[in-house]
Structure formats: structure tokens, C-alpha cells
Amino acid sequence: KNEVEQSPQNLTAQEGEFITINCSYSVGISALHWLQQHPGGGIVSLFMLSSGKKKHGRLIATINIQEKHSSLHITASHPRDSAVYICAGQGAQKLVFGQGTRLTINP
Amino acid sequence: NAGVTQTPKFQVLKTGQSMTLQCAQDMNHEYMSWYRQDPGMGLRLIHYSVGAGITDQGEVPNGYNVSRSTTEDFPLRLLSAAPSQTSVYFCASRRQGAVFFGQGTRLTVV
Numbered sequence: 001k002n003e004v005e006q007s008p009q010n011l012t013a014q015e016g017e018f019i020t021i022n023c024s025y026s027v028g029i030s031a032l033h034w035l036q037q038h039p040g041g042g043i044v045s046l047f048m049l050s051s052g053k054k055k056h057g058r059l060i061a062t063i064n065i066q067e068k069h070s071s072l073h074i075t076a077s078h079p080r081d082s083a084v085y086i087c088a089g090q091g092a093q094k095l096v097f098g099q100g101t102r103l104t105i106n107p
Numbered sequence: 108n109a110g111v112t113q114t115p116k117f118q119v120l121k122t123g124q125s126m127t128l129q130c131a132q133d134m135n136h137e138y139m140s141w142y143r144q145d146p147g148m149g150l151r152l153i154h155y156s157v158g159a160g161i162t163d164q165g166e167v168p169n170g171y172n173v174s175r176s177t178t179e180d181f182p183l184r185l186l187s188a189a190p191s192q193t194s195v196y197f198c199a200s201r202r203q204g205a206v207f208f209g210q211g212t213r214l215t216v217v
Contacts, residue, residue: 033206043197043208086150088206093157093197094140094165095206098151 004089006098019074029089113209120188125197128183130198137183188216
């Protein structure tokens with residue numbers, strides 16, 4: 001069964017801190033999506049990774065295929081980064097979602 | 108290019124009523140899907156489609172029907188609404204690479 005485990009479930013930090021959210025996945029997942037959902041808002045795709053590392057602005061996503069592990073990093077965090085971050089594994093036909101990490105950045 | 112358009116944004120139904128949530132995409136994506144999002148449960152797959160004329164069940168299909176007569180449209184029908192179907196619903200499409208979500212529908216069944 002495809003599974004995706006995400007940690008931590010909740011994370012509170014001060015503005016400017018470096019943030020890391022982790023995602024582990026099982027056999028059968030060929031790629032990993034990182035998604036962002038602001039309170040009461042829609043879901044936006046940040047990255048899709050099947051290998052290596054991707055960077056967009058202050059966001060960096062990495063994946064280690066051998067260890068079946070991915071991380072999302074936020075540098076110089078800002079209150080507007082406060083959101084739920086969701087990793088989703090791409091199975092043969094379906095996405096398998098982690099439970100999400102609720103990130104709060106305090107000014 | 109509008110992406111994924113999902114309507115309505117909000118809906119209140121009485122128990123036993125039926126309704127259709129609309130989802131349309133203009134990116135020529137073959138894969139479309141419907142999810143519900145409940146507190147503490149994450150996103151759960153209701154139904155999905157890998158192309159026009161092809162649909163399949165996800166994790167929580169009971170009480171919902173779908174059809175895919177065109178590549179663009181993938182409506183979700185609630186046959187007889189129940190309070191347990193109170194949730195936020197998202198439609199999504201993808202081809203290769205990124206997945207695109209609709210804006211979501213907050214449905215309350217009273």
C-alpha cells in the first residue's frame with residue numbers, strides 16, 4: 001500500500017527562521033508533490049520532484065530516492081508563509097497525501 | 108488559460124437533496140480527480156478519471172457519482188445528501204508535472 005508520512009504536524013517559528021518539513025514515502029511512489037494551502041484557501045502546487053533538488057525563491061525542495069525521503073525548506077521565513085504544507089506521493093494512478101504540516105510564522 | 112474552474116464555492120443542502128459540483132479544466136489534462144478534505148483526515152480521493160469515458164473509484168466513493176464525457180469536464184454528483192458529506196471538496200487535474208486544484212467547494216448538509 002502506498003503511504004506518505006509527514007512531520008511535524010504543527011510547527012511554530014519566529015520570522016526569519018529556517019524551516020524544514022519532512023516527508024517519507026513508501027515503495028510505489030514515483031514522484032513527490034509539495035502543496036501549499038492558506039487558511040480558508042485553495043491548494044497550490046509548489047514543486048514536483050522525482051530526483052534531486054528544486055528551488056523557487058525562498059523555497060527549496062529536495063528528494064532522496066534511496067531513502068524515500070523528501071524535505072521542504074523555507075529560508076528567511078515570513079508571516080505570509082503561514083499555511084498548511086502537504087506532501088503528496090504520485091502512485092501509479094493516484095496521489096497519496098500526507099496529513100499536512102500546519103506552519104505558523106510569528107512576527 | 109483559466110486552469111481548473113470549480114463551482115459553486117459554497118453550498119448548503121438539506122438532507123436528501125441532490126446536487127452537482129462542476130469542474131472544468133482548459134489544459135487538456137487527461138487525469139482529473141475529486142477529493143474531500145475533512146479536519147484531521149487530510150485529502151481523500153472520491154473518484155478519478157484517466158481520460159474521457161473512463162472513471163474509477165477512490166477511497167471514499169459511496170454517495171457520489173461521476174462521469175467524464177469530455178476531456179474538459181468532470182462533474183461530481185451527490186445523489187442524496189447526508190450530513191456526513193459536509194466537507195470541503197476539491198477538483199484537480201494533472202498531466203505530467205504539477206497538479207492543479209480548483210478553488211474548492213465548502214458544502215454543508217443540514
